[in-house]
Amino acid sequence: MRANRAVVVLPKGSRTADVVRGRMLALLLAILVFPFLRARAMPAEFPGGEEAQAHLKDLTLAQLGNVEVTTASKVPEHVWKTPAAIYVLTQDDIRRSGATTIPDALRLVPGVEVARINSNQWSIGIRGFGSRLTRDVLVLIDGRTVYTTLLAGTYWEVQNLMLADVERIEVIRGPGGTIWGPNAVNGVINIITKSSKDTHGKYISVIGGNVDEGMINARYGAGNGNGLDYRVYGMAFDRGPEFHPDGIDYDRWRSVQGGFRIDFANGERNRYTVQGDIYDEGTGQSVTATTYAFPYQQVLDGTARLSGGNILARWQQTQGQGKDFQLQAYYDRTNRHELNFADLRDTFDVDFLDRFPLPGDQQISWGVGARFSHGTNPTVVSGLYFLPGSRTDELYTGFLQDDIGLFDNRVSISLGTKLMKTNYTGVQLQPSGRLLWTPTKTETIWGAYTHALRTPSDAERAFYLLGFTGSLINGLPFFARFNANPNFRSEELNGYELGYRHLFLENVYVDVDAFYNHYGDFFSEDLVGAPFLENSPTPPHYLLPAQFGNGLVGTTRGVEFAPEWKPMPYWRLRASYSFLQMQLRKGTNSLDVGTAGPTEGSSPRHEATLLSGLDIKKAFSVDLTFRYVSHLPAQGIRSYTTADAQFTWHAGQQFSFSVVGQNLFQPYHYEFASNPGPNVAVKRSVYGQITWAH
């Protein structure tokens, strides 16, 4: 609550911290107040605006085509019209963030909690519930779901892309079940790469630094000028360990990856895309291996071998008259060899989407899809296994939505539902109703009700996880084991949202969203019986039986506030503040052992960011980011404030040079707990980057 007052709060208790805090507040004040003073001193339009306009209209068409323009701070139109809490990170935002990975870029999105666990792992949550995998956020890359049904969630360390080829990342906070499918309970992260039409030429970028020790990205793209375009890329990096208080630097991360994309447009009606990636990486990890035989429990430090590939084909047809459809299919292969388990997986997915208008400003969207994910999990350590060891997860979906425009399209209503069935569930519905009102040209108000589901995964239905708790006096080991729960159901959400966007004076934009989520059948850890002597598997041991259940219910509520202001054409300021309150409790008859508190205490109640992006003439850009995250009591993590800075020099058309500093306010800080061993802290880091594009 203490942090309610100021946007940026540093931990108390040190004199220097107070000085820093003082400076931060002064800076904030200066940023907030100064431009108003300026605004009086000179017209709000950029200097020479009138003359420039007079000059522009006298240009020939050819000359006009060569005028460089600034990017307005205005939000893209499709964002403006979306009745959901959507935020778009553009290529420019990503480049200017200095991030070298997608998770680090996501730190800029309001309401998204990104915490680094170690050099190659993160906890990324939306509106709460962040964890190593985060089971209620759906992640897609170019329409390919990268959420795994094995342990429910996203392995971010294998979702690498050449960031220069990312067109945008759309983050939808809140449930998106109707359109996006199961597991889009708390949000959707939709990563979209550029069309190969937009990546012609050669591009090489080299990075060297103290944590991002080395990274090289290279791409070549071309086209035949007649609708066919392509690109190929390769990337490799070596990321050093973060800070380990015990000196055991296990988390080095090395990766090589390559891929391609081909786009073909046959006239204006049909567009075809084929793309694929292949990767091989080693991620250092420290895991607990539990075995029925002595020594029962060991910590293993070593390197997980992760490799895989995917290929996707998409056909889009625009038929005119508001009619279009899309057919997409992909295949994804995953080889995951961790120190304590393995997953070898083939996923096939096919999706069809169609839209057509109906009389009376109605637009119908519908689609069907199917996914088969066949996984094999050879047992690596005896205390962690899946039964059966080889399974096929199935998903069948269908959806129907009607967007109705009323009162000259000032009001639009979207009604729809998703129908789905998995190998673990019967047919289930995910309906939603959304309302968007545009009272004036510069304002939108929207509200939504959504019912969304997180479907059962192999982790609940086919997974056995053993934990060693100690040896008894008679020398027999005592274990607790989560057994597979054949009755685990989908987790349910009923979400209520309200949002407001306003564009003031062409250069100030404000987005406020509030939500109230009610969760039912929520994930719990249940004790299901008294300890007993189990003789098989050998040796004999005492076992406390447990399982994952649906024993919790609860609510979350919160507000996200994201203003943006472009005081000058060359200067953009963005801020965000998000507030989150989580209240979970045991449902009636729940056997939960106490999951509610630790879950509530693992997401920050307050988060704030302040971003400044400045262009100095054409040649330089300077970007500063301040971030505040409040404490995570259940993780033993204190609140922190830190900053990133990036200086870029665009030397002519071909070269640019950047220096990026990250996590600058302290030599290291903690963001999330890691297990086993002491927590790993995020180091202050600096890197240099040279980019050549031709």
Add this chain to the structure above:
Amino acid sequence: MKPGGRSRSVFSRSSALASFLFCLSSLFLLCPNICLGQESKPTESQVKAAYLYNFGKFVEWPSGRGAVSGSFQICVLGRDPFGAVLDSTVNGESVAGKKISVQRIHRVQDAAGCNILFVSSSEESHLTSILGEARRMRLLTVSDIPHFAERGGVIGLVRQEDRIRFEVNRSTAEESHLLLSSELLKVAVRVIERKPKS
């Protein structure tokens, strides 16, 4: 963890850095007047407005058009992205001997007196019906909606890197009885000869 012991060194080292960042930030605040020698670029809206004004000069207009009001009308359909920029661009200018005026309209049915119809991206969801109407009314349709020319608009403004260029659909122009000058077709980044299938 021993947070107390650590925090001292954390902040003493960071204080120099924080000061540096603070000074740097303060510099930026003063910067606009002092260090940016003003070669600021025009906005997208300004360039698009200039195009709208210019396009009028490269089209042979069917006779009788706009005769009712006696002015050359540029109409903006839907949410206006230009604000005052468009008005100031065309202020006092004329095309084909007629004074240019700017109208904001909310339904394509109100476009009867228009010469140039700029279709705002707010109207994308019912673009097809708008374009059908516009062809019937013989309007020069212009928009920055993606693939506008492909979808049956006459001129689509497209952004290429930091520049605004345009595509022309010649078939739509013919259907709308608009004669486009060769210079317009020469400068277009793409000339589409096909009709959108209807």
